[in-house]
Amino acid sequence: MKFTLEAIEAASEAGRMYLPAEEKEAFWQGINQLGGYAAIIREVDTKDVPATTYVLPLLNIYRNDRQEPSLPREIAMANAPDEDGVYFKVPKIIEK
Amino acid sequence: MKEWEAVIGLEIHVELATASKLFCGCSTAFGAEANTQVCPVCLGLPGHRPILNRGAIEYAIKASLALNCDITPQTTFDRKNYFYADLPKGFQISQFFYPTGTNGYIDVEVGDRVRRIGIRQIHVEEDTGKLVHLGDIASSPYSLVDFNRAGVPLIEIVTQPDIRTAGEARLFLQKLRSIIEYTGVSDCKMEEGSMRCDANISVRPPGSATFGTKTELKNMNSFRAVQRATEYEIERQIDVLSHGEAVIPQTRHWDEAKGITVAMRAKYLATDYRCFPDPNIIPMDNDPGWVESIRQSLPELPDARIRRMVEEHGLPGYDAETITSSRDLADFYEATVNLYNEPKVVSNWIMGEVSRCLNAAGKKLAETPLTPRRLAGLLQLIAKGTISGKIAKGVFEDMFASGQDPEAIVQEKGLVQIADTGELGSLVTNVLAANPKSVADFKAGKEKALGFLVGQIMKETRGKANPQLVNQLIRERIEGM
């Protein structure tokens, strides 16, 4: 099975990455090479095998509900591309 | 003739009343200056590591138990991936695969029937930040973002599509809010956004086994709005279908000012959230002992309380329901009855003067100087005949405003009832002499005339005369004429 160009475009969009026309062919090839490489996992019989998300057998590590200090606002905003000292600023939002 | 039946499912977000956020220690307090309750975790700064707040899970379990849900044996979290300016990490951490509670219900009294509305699931997730615009979102040249709310724990309560009318939707929500408020896991303020409701709505021919095409309604900011918007949307869909057209599956926005719903975006075109288990959040056992101790900590919930008030206090069902709709009010009622054991009298006062003064002042009980001891004291003054019921209303208002004890107010203002037959007797003589026409009318059988004469005495004494006594004295005097 191959990933179609449309699927690749949709996935690029899902990751909010512009995909220019001149890259499409190379990406299509590169990604399908990865797909071909990954495809061998499908030949393994994994019936009744549970999925591993957490490699450690850790359980019940949590914090109790206690308030702790937050960051000073200047530090929270120190690396912001655009801010007004109170809020982070983003370009206008056009509902799609 | 009824041609269509509506099918309504609700999704309610309730902000949990924890002190700190779901995955960090930042405060959840409402109303702080923008971007002052943030840290690497809730800002999604590079290198951050989330740590689960057990208190949030405890609250979610508590709410789930109160809503008759089964509790999932383990707490796990997943990532819901999407981009938006108010979402710091590019994904929201939510319980996509294993919600904390499933398979619950609420019984709602609709007219004289009880409707059982199913609750599909209750899951925990983090809130987003808040966008601020100059003007409205479409015309604003840029948006401002405040991340104080980002990471605040929420539960989302998803009902089964069991609701059939806009009225039922409202009754369900009121009952839900009352239950959640009782558990103490949220203050459920729709106005402050700590409770938010979306509705999925479709219509179909009555008795149909399949569902019609549904729309999702957003932006309803009060119970009234939910009812109005749902009503409107049902009518709109019926209108569309009656004209042989199809309902478009879409998200619609409730415009409160215009009283209409407006299409926002096409629904199912979109979004594949690519959910998968969050590798950073270590699972937590909801072990049965813990769950049981949470169950034990649940307060008596509204249904049980109503039953007890009716059966043990002898209150009418209406009174019990009204008083229990708010936990504060019901607690106040019970504490007052403990001091002054006349449930119906207490109930009348709470549904009457207490509620009226609270509404007029726009305050909650806790924000006023009113205490069960003061109300009970006032009621005792009436019972002992120290003051009349009418005077008592004035005393109550003073008490509500000043926080003085009723006995002190009565003393200070000289409001003690005149029950001295000698003193009242001479007043009666004067009044009868001054109003021969009324005396004649009463003799002729017009009972109303008696009321007028009593009123004159009350006026003379500025309400302090004991009305029963005055009544009796006038009767005796006229009959003896």
Added chain:
Amino acid sequence: MSLLQDLRATSLLKLLKAREITAEEITAAVLGKISEVDKQINAYITVTGEQALAQARQADRALARGGDIPPLAGVPMGIKDNICTAGVKTTCGSLMLAGYTPHYSATAVERLGQAGAVMAGKTNLDEFGLGNTNKTSYFGATRNPLDPARMPGGSSGGSAAAVAAGEASFALGTDAGGSIRQPASYCGVVGLKPTFGLVSGYGVIDFAPSLDTVGPLTLDVQDCALVLQAMAGRDPLHPMTEGAVAPDYSSFLGRDIRGLKIGLVREYFGPEIAPGVKSRVLAAAEKLDQLGTIVEETSLPHAAYAAAAYLVISTAEAFSNLSNFDGVRFGHRTGGQDLHNMYRRTRFEAFGPDLRQKLIFGALVLGAGHYEEYFVQAQKIRTLIKRELKESLRRYDLLLTPATPDPAPALANDDSLAMRNQDMCLLPANLAGLPAITLPCGSLDNLPVGLQFMAAPYAEGLLLQVACALEQQLARPWA
């Protein structure tokens, strides 16, 4: 002062304690080396010369005062540039963070600082750590100091090159899929990937949180034990460290290894492995046998699927984990007319094409219709590999494999499939969360050849014990 020939931390500490040299002189020498060779090697993205000298002088004052000397006092180190350092640019080798200065340091960095180590700078890496060539860095490729026409490997290529070139005594790397061990092997240094959760990941800009660990690249095994000791152990800021057990690692060094059972993993001695590599690893196994260990062949039947499973899991996690780089709160922003276009242009411009392809692939394997057959299937294979390793490590104290199938490839090599296979022996340890160490065991065409040991969770002591015993049998430049 002549340039130091032996930069091993243990050697430097001896000289410092004997007052034969000062920390400032050591740091100055290392900074001198950096300015001499790093134009060519490009191991560092940022050199923190002045800060390093100030830290070194502080170490000297502490040494002059006497008393307890911190375990790494005055030892110069490089920190991989995806590990946060307060007040020092942390770029992840990407335009996205080219101007990013964190306000806090990773726990690992904090602890090394407390141990007296002196940070010389931030080392180069594949963009956000997704690569094994060090060619995808926005700041240019790193070269292998042993042969500048060759790659140092990656993604901790800058760290490996810095240690190999004498530009640091040791360096920190991160390893989600061989990213410490593969470059360590190509550059002829020791690389340790600790047990998942032994070293805090707080402040590490990881791309695959279920796989990634911080670990040391050092000149020898003894240094490796020292550096690990300084970092290992529980950190309340990173709950994954809750089970961390950190014994006295140095106490394992020099212990008798006779009677230990070592399993030679059959699947990693097949045709993919260069014959010269195979023969040198087998020669090392022979030495182990002579040292009294019991070396036997064992098998990991699902080993062949590890690389594919790793590819799926790591790219899927990366797709999500790098979504916070959206140009809103930090990092690069390419202006757009509106929010949506700002996102698309920012992430197109600031992420390189190789990274974007991998993120797209990650999105695809999580997507509707592929989630079960790719992502969940990969997680199930992860379970199988974990089980097989657990079973093997019940029978053997350690498992032995080559580190990489080949020595360092030419810088010009663009065969991405062949490069992918270079991590084949290393990935099972990541999938299973096990500790693994690589060390040089000979050379082929004047390039180092490495081998790898894997052990059970938290058995770093055993790894270091055997690696140290073997190392002493092998010719080293400073021996």
